[in-house]
Amino acid sequence: MLDTLQAALAKYDIDSRDKLLLAISGGLDSVVLLHALLELGFQAELAHCNFGLRGEASEEDAQFCQRLAQQHDLPIHIKKCETETYAQEKGLSIQMAARDLRYAFFEELDLLGNYRAILTAHHGDDQLETMIFKLARGSALEAVAGIREKRQKYLRPMLGILRNEIEAFAKERKLTWREDASNAETKYLRNAYRHRLIPLWEEIQPDLKGKMLLSSRLLREQSEALDELLEEKLSQALVREEDWERLNYDSMVDKAWFGQLLYKWLSPKGRWDWPAVHHLWQSRKGRYTENEAYRLYQGEACYELRKQSSSQSVNLKIATDDSQIDNPIQLDFEVLPREKVKLDGLREHHFLDYEALEFPLILRNWRDGDRFQPLGMSGTKKLSDYWIDQKMPMAEKDSQLVLESAGEIVALIGHRIDHRFRVRNSTKTIYFVRLK
Template sequence: MLRRFIQHVRENNILDVDNRYLLAISGGIDSVVLAHLMDRAGFTFSFLHCNFQLRGKESDADEVFVRELAQKLNCAVHVKVFEPETYMKAQGVSLQMAARELRYGWFEQMNRDNQTDGVVVAHHADDQLETILLNLLRGTGIEGLYGMSEKRGCVLRPLLPFSRADIQAYLTNKSLHWREDSSNLKTIYKRNFIRHELFPLLQKFDPKGPELMNYSFDRVKDTGKAFFYFFEQWLRQHVIQVSSYEYLDFKSLEGVPGKTSLLFYWLRSKGFVYAQVKEMVQAMADSVSGKCFFSGSWMVNIDRERLILGKKQSGEVSMTVETHAISFRTDDQTSYEIIHLREGWQLDRSTDNALLDRQLLEFPLQVRNWEQGDKFRPLGMAQFKKVSDFLIDTKVPLILKDRVKVLCSAGEIVWVIGHRIDDRFKITQATKEVVYFKKK
């Protein structure tokens, strides 16, 4: 096993004899074997040992064993005593999760503080399969079938190709001593149940069952890499960014297999879950225009033949624009320059901008969210119209309606910002001074 270990870490550039490492050691079989392999292979390392105080005298005896082993291998040892139950209650997580978060948080801190080249842990092939099966039981996607990486952040896992049987054989051959964690025998924990109840059944069905399953999952992992390669190409080609919104036309999904997965991997970083995406796909198929889906501060709006992704309205906006102001901002994305013109102005037909008659305005002006019941006279019309009806008639998507602001003078709407000015405040031949609001 030593020869295979050295060959593996060299070929895959996992460990280097010129580097210094920290080795996470519990005193159990796996970490003891890893310590001896690294020592025999000539790597430089120090021990990291977590004492979680969960098994009373057993936990303290583990620490003593690790310190004695460090002396035998002539390496330094760092010990941290934790209180996982206190952390569990404070964070509202399970005891196992509390221990995990405390452990890996300390690993990262020690790697930084000691300026070492990584923290080596003893996860092996059987641990890998347990992790993948647990992920499947949680309803994971393709990435959950990847399992653990040999290198992730500062954590290094050089034993992943080796089975528990390989490690046990090395231990027996070298007559090594170790500490048995009694909690590993308790099948109330899901991982232990898989190890002690499910694995024996798999091996009874086929002695090579676990090995073949790991091989299958390795193939799935490679297939997943191909999927994400093509997914990124699809994303760049079809998702269009406009201001703070992303747009996706339904046509980009026509005849495409796995459309639910494509949408999920587009939206998951915003907190949307797979079940929501399935509902979106069904709503698209049923042409349910106007339907919205929410996740935290984000929302997806089905707008006729496209999806629009953007942030929800963050709250009420209310500000004043003084006479001397040279600009104003409606939200984090949109700002306008204010230009006062007495001559030489030209007509600007862009709805992004507004040319208003200065003599008809009463400063300070007010910028606010539009409200139900608001009315104005859209440019070119003789009758008043509700802002809500105007937005419907001009087919403004629901996700964008919440962000629409109005510019008011003495309580009267003079401009539905970015959409239409009020006819009463337009410039005419009699206009002597223009206030030009120009989008930056």
């Protein structure tokens, strides 16, 4: 066992000079890990969470860990947590609440101690239970591969060691530890796997645990290989701007890993209706699916992602004598004689026939069903179709404002005016709208 532990530490360049933090519960696993580290010449500070879930037994666990630290002259950090209160406030199960509080405590300590690694005593049997648990929940490759040996500063050097080896180590050295009675309760699914399913499985396949640890290593290698492939594909196909992202998928939709690519890209951005995400590419341009924070559009052989618009509803009246507005956008308005104006093609400049307008004008958000006659065209067109024709990112339309006169759109602000309100040869007065 010591050789396996030594190899796991050496794999990540951990040596006896490093400052380590060891999560100590007082149970068999963490007590054995502590003694094994000491035998190998390592030192560590100890961290114990008192979750207060087992009354006097929880207090006795904390006292046991305190004595253990004193016995080996090691620093120890103990925190008492209001686990049940936290679970109720956050709407979590007790197990998840305890996990959150535990890791929050470790992070607090690391901010002060800046440890080389934070060690936990997860072992091979924990790995097997996790793999079964994740597989039964319908999880993907990354989860079914089980617990990572290393994640950031967290290191689990006993994942290659089975519980019977740990028990043998403790028995040989006559170690003492605390037993958590809840570990025997099969009302918890993980415990049911441990005490009922796995022993039955081992009767059928005695080498189950060794084979499952091998599977875990192979699955982890495959998961990491897939992750590298997806990173490479994302770097090639993903375009990021300040407030939107575009994934060019034209050569990818028939690949076996396309769904995993979408998951890697979008999963950090909240919960999604994944079937809707996967099938969006089969929809016509402009269709979308969304979550609370983002909207994902079907574009031109691409997906376009934009944060949900938090802009307020706009419906402003513009009077004849208004010269500017500053919110929600900055616009200048001028009434000018035709001979003093030199027309240009800038998208920010809208030159309109003043006599064709009816005041007050209305500046508002565009709406589904809006139509206008793009400058130079003979017929009207839906704005949604106009975006498609112009090959504009569909996400841009969310914040688009239009200028309206007597119910007719006269300009898409920052894009194009309506042909019916253009400056003609007969125009004497120009209404100039400038987007700053």
